[in-house]
Structures are given as structure tokens and as C-alpha cells.
Amino acid sequence: MKSFKILLALCLISMLFSCGADDDICESGEGTPRMKVSFLSAETGKEKPVDSLYVAVDYGSGKVQLGGQAKITSRIIPLRVDDSPYTDIYFRTENLGAESKVRVNYTTKSVYVSPGCGIKKTYENLNSVLTTSATAPVKTIQAGQNFIENEDKTNLYLLF
Template sequence: MKYLKIIFCILPFLLLFFACSQEDDICTEGGSPRMKVKFKKEGKLYTVDSLSIGIISDHKILKVLDNVKDVDSVYIPLKVNGEGYTDILVQSNLSVKDNYSEIRVKYDEKSEYVSPGCGIRKLYDHLSAIIRKPQEVKSIEVNANQIHDENKTVLYLNF
């Protein structure tokens, strides 16, 4: 009886100890990185008074920001469907309808296995950007030609 009591007391602690491991299905590494964008005006960093940003996906506009005030930077997700580009709509003067700039960001996608919990994430190389419809955004500066994390500013949009 004494041994049975010891087994039932120690067994739950042993199970708890071996059940917790580093191979849990919790994703701590993160998924596909987003593109960090900052703004400039006359060559200096600029805080936009009000800003809306959308992504064109399957002939629909997905809003990233919708009329957000005092924006100095934004993280924009890129499409991961293998097309190799993302079309971005930028509008800062919200009082004028259809006054948006359209920017196409081109890249090569690369898949990277992270873990069982995270699965696969996309990395972007050979990044370039062009303005397809210049309105408010006058020019683009590409600061980095790859996106492997979200730390570095990739694009500067010049107003």
C-alpha cells in the first residue's frame, strides 16, 4: 500500500515533467515577415496626417490602414500566392476621392520551414518597386532588397 501511494504521488509529476518540452506546438518564431515602410517629404522623414493603405488581392481591396492619423511608419503584408508581386494603394489626402497612388512591389518568394507549430513562412528576395499610378506618392526609395525579418525599413515613400 505504501508503494502504491508513492507511485500515485510521483507519477503525475513525472508525466508533467516529460509532457513539457521544447517541441510544443506553440509558434514563437513568427510567420512571414511584413514590409516596413516609412515616409519622406523633401528628403526628411515625415509623419503623414491621415493615411489609408490597401492591397489589391483577387480584384478586391484589402485594407491595411483605414484613415489612421499621424502615421510615421507602417507594416504591409505581402501576398504569398506565388504571383511575385503585390499592388499597394496609398492615399493620404482623404478629402479627394480616388486620389490614390498605386505601387507595385515585385519580389522572388522563398519558403522556409520553421517548426511543426509555425509551419512554413515566406521570405522575399530581389525586391523592387515602381509607381504605377503617381498621385500623392512622387517617388520611392528602396532601402533593402530582401525581407527576412521586420526590423529594417524596406521602402521610403516620398510625398
């Protein structure tokens, strides 16, 4: 009977120490935010849905294709999370068509979130530069919100 009480006490003590906050999963948008890109008409300056858009991003080891989407008015794009001061993003309206290159320059700041999430990056002082040719789909760009803390506001407008 005495060993049963000891075993029961050990079980209760181990349950007390094993219970804690669930910090294993980074939920509710606490991770590093992505950049929101929206589309405008070059003639009217009003929001314009794009029939198809293919995006590629250079994260430092070559282009990574993020795939295409159809009939969209905005797109969320992850930026580099290393210490690079810029990210190159490539936009196409056709799968194998001409592309427009946009270099997004920024400064980053690291913010501690929690033991499960670790550190997230925030981006400040966004400045975008369009490199395009005569056949490129993007005609010009417009700046939006110049910092990224969440994914609610548009940071860059592409004019087609």
C-alpha cells in the same frame, strides 16, 4: 495498495510524456515578416511624417482595406504569402481621395521555423513600380533594403 501504486506509476509516466516544449505559439517575430514603408519629402528628401495615410492591399481576391493611421513616419504592410511574384499596394492620404498604386515585385523563399510556427516566407529581390496619375498623392518612390528577413529596415520610401 497494489492498485494505488499502479495508478501512481501511470500518472507519473503520463506526466513525463505530456511535458514538452511549448511549440504551440509562434513568438519573438519568427513568422513571415512584413514590409516597412517610410515617407520622405519630395522637396528635401528628408523624413516626413504623414498627416493621414490609408492603405489597401490586393492579396489576390480584390482589395483589402488595412485602414488609416495619422501622424506616422512609417507603416508595416503584410505582403502576399501565396506563390504570386508581386503584391499591389494602394496608398491614399484622404479616406475617399485619389490613390497611388505600387506594385512590389519579389521572389520568395520558404524557411522552416518550428513545429508551432511552421514555414515562414522571406522576400528577396524587391523591385517596386509606381503607377500614378496627376492627382495621386505619391509623387515618386525610392528603393530601400531589397530583401525582407525582419521588419527592422525600411524597404520602400514614398515621396510626397
